[in-house]
Amino acid sequence: SALGQSPALAHLNLASNQLSGAIPASLWSLxxxxxxxxxxxxxxxxxxxxxxRNEFSGGIPSLPSSVAGCPNLQAIDFSYNALSGSIPxxxxxxxxxxxxxxxxxxxLSGAIPxxxxGLANLTQFDVSNNNLSGAIPAMAGSFGAGAYAGNxxxxxxxxxxxLAACVEASNGHLDKRLVAALVIxxxxxxxxxxxxxxxxxxxxxxxxxPHEA
Numbered sequence: 001s002a003l004g005q006s007p008a009l010a011h012l013n014l015a016s017n018q019l020s021g022a023i024p025a026s027l028w029s030l031x032x033x034x035x036x037x038x039x040x041x042x043x044x045x046x047x048x049x050x051x052x053r054n055e056f057s058g059g060i061p062s063l064p065s066s067v068a069g070c071p072n073l074q075a076i077d078f079s080y081n082a083l084s085g086s087i088p089x090x091x092x093x094x095x096x097x098x099x100x101x102x103x104x105x106x107x108l109s110g111a112i113p114x115x116x117x118g119l120a121n122l123t124q125f126d127v128s129n130n131n132l133s134g135a136i137p138a139m140a141g142s143f144g145a146g147a148y149a150g151n152x153x154x155x156x157x158x159x160x161x162x163l164a165a166c167v168e169a170s171n172g173h174l175d176k177r178l179v180a181a182l183v184i185x186x187x188x189x190x191x192x193x194x195x196x197x198x199x200x201x202x203x204x205x206x207x208x209x210p211h212e213a
Contacts, residue, residue, distance in 0.1 A: 009030055009045065009046060010045040010046060010047050010048070011047060011048045012027070012030065012046070012048065012049050012050065013048065013050040014050065014051050014054065015050050015051065015052045015053050015054070015077070016052070016053040016054075017053075017054050018054065018055060019051070019054040019055060019056060020054070020055040020056065020057065021056065021057065021058075022056070022057065022058035022059075022061070023051065023056050023058070023060065023061050023078070023083075024061065025061035025062060025063075025064055026064075027049065027061070028061065028063055028064055028067045028070070029064065029066070029067060030046040030049075030070075031046055031067050031069065031070035031073065031094070031095075032066065032067055045072060046070060046072060046073055047072050047073060047074050047075070048073075048074060048075040049073065049075065049076050049077070050075065050076075050077045051077065051078050051081070052077045052078060052079040052080050052081070052102065053079070053080040053081075054080075054081055055081065055082060056078070056081040056082065056083060057081070057082040057083065057084070058083065058084065058085070059083065059084060059085030059086075060078065060083060060085065060087065060088055060091075060108075062088065062090075063088070063090045063094060067094070068094070069093075069094045069095065069096075070094050070095045071095070071096070071097065072097065073095040073097065073098060074095075074097055074098060074099050074100065075098070075099065075100035075101075075124075076091070076095075076098065076100065076101050076102070077100065077102040078102070078103055078106070079102045079103060079104045079105055079106070079126065080104070080105045080106075081105075081106055082106065082107060083103070083106040083107065083108060084106070084107045084108065084109070085108065085109065085110075086108065086109060086110035086111075087103065087108055087110065087112060087113055087116065087127070087132075088113070089113040089114075089115045089116075090115075091113070091115070091116055092113055092114075092115025092116035092117070092118055092119055093115050096119070096120075096121070097121055098119050098121060098122060099121045099122060099123050099124065100122075100123070100124040100125075101116065101119070101122060101124070101125050101126075102124065102125075102126045103126065103127050103130065104126040104127060104128045104129055104130070105128070105129045105130075106129075106130050107130060107131055108127070108130040108131065108132060109130070109131040109132060109133065110132065110133065110134075111132065111133065111134035111135075112127065112132060112134070112136060112137055112154075113137075114137050116137075117137035117138060117139045117140065118140055119140055119141075120140045122139070122140060122141045123141060125139070125141065125143050125147055126143075126146075126147045127147065127148060127151070128146060128147060128148060128149045128150045128151070129149070129150035129151070130150070130151055131151065131153070132148075132151040132153070132154045133151070133153035133154055134153070134154065134155070135155060135156045136148060136154060136155070136156040136157065136158075136159070143158070144158060145158045145159050145160065
């Protein structure tokens with residue numbers, strides 16, 4: 001992508017278009033140093049990367065080996081696309097000054113990386129309405145339940161409800177016994193709340209009428 005060859009670009013905003021296909025990994029090249037002269041360089045200028053409300057698909061592109069970090073990057077917004085795959089751990093390490101990370105309304109799966117949880121300057125964070133799973137890590141910032149809503153297999157504070165008490169098995173997945181117990185418990189609550197037993201699922205017995213005189 002030619003955009004990746006523009007290291008003097010500070011704000012890249014391509015929001016609300018009809019762009020589709022994979023996000024080019026070359027965009028991360030905007031984070032590379034800029035040449036000042038033959039023997040010196042300047043830090044990259046990129047501060048914002050906004051691609052929200054498009055039709056991008058595939059995974060969040062991997063970081064090229066030539067890009068070590070993006071020290072001035074403050075905002076990444078990839079929300080309202082069709083991105084899949086996991087949230088890459090490098091998002092929490094290559095831009096330590098990141099204050100905004102918005103990935104809501106995609107199809108991302110897997111766990112929230114612990115590296116993202118450690119972003120000390122993060123003030124805006126939203127991963128709602130994806131397919132994320134596992135325990136919510138202890139975030140450096142404080143974010144409400146809305147930042148995580150719409151991920152049925154995501155659990156832990158600040159989410160409330162049946163899956164809020166998050167227990168993980170050794171293989172990294174939710175303990176199936178816990179899920180089964182919570183479902184049964186929810187059914188029991190529904191029965192009590194309805195003031196009556198659940199409907200019979202077996203065959204209905206024929207009605208017995210008294211003999212006529």
